[in-house]
Amino acid sequence: MNSFSGLPNRRQSLTGHTEDGDEIWIIRSISQKFYRCQGCYDSIEVGDEHVVVQYIGRIGGTEHSHWHRRCAEEILFNQTRGLRTVQANESSRDKLQARGRRPSGKRRRPRN
Ligand SMILES: [Zn+2]
Known part of the structure; x- marks a missing residue:
């Protein structure tokens, strides 16, 4: 078990980095159509x-895939470095697309 059990949910998403230094965002969703899980291919x-x-x-650039919650927990959570929670609105499609349009070196922390 890990401390992120039950996440992501409607209010919180998860984010961290892959071994290659790419950002990874893990977001709750309800499927609008049939998908194939990239963890188990079911x-x-x-x-x-x-x-x-x-x-x-x-x-730069973005890529996304759909996973069963259980598969994400079993496979991705352990592979993700620095996994942490963020508010779900930080992981909106628009914001993530915008992040993908510029290299990470030029990213600034958002001002509050
Ligand atoms: Zn699966």
């Missing part, structure tokens, strides 16, 4: 609660 049916995993490359 199906995720319409309406299933699952997780979207969004990668943002160190040199």
Whole structure:
């Protein structure tokens, strides 16, 4: 078990880095169509609660995939460095797409 049991949920997402230094965002989602889980390659049916995993490359660009919650917990949580929680609105599609448009070296911390 890990301390992130039950996450992500509607209010909180998870983020961290891959071994290669890409950002990884793990976000709760309800499937609108049929997906294939990238952890076990079994199906995720319409309406299933699952997780979207969004990668943002160190040199820019984004890529996402759909995972069963259980598969994400068993496989991804252990591979992710510095895993931490963020508010779900930090992981909105718009914000992550924007992050992918510039290299990480040019990213600034948001001002509060
Ligand atoms: Zn799976």
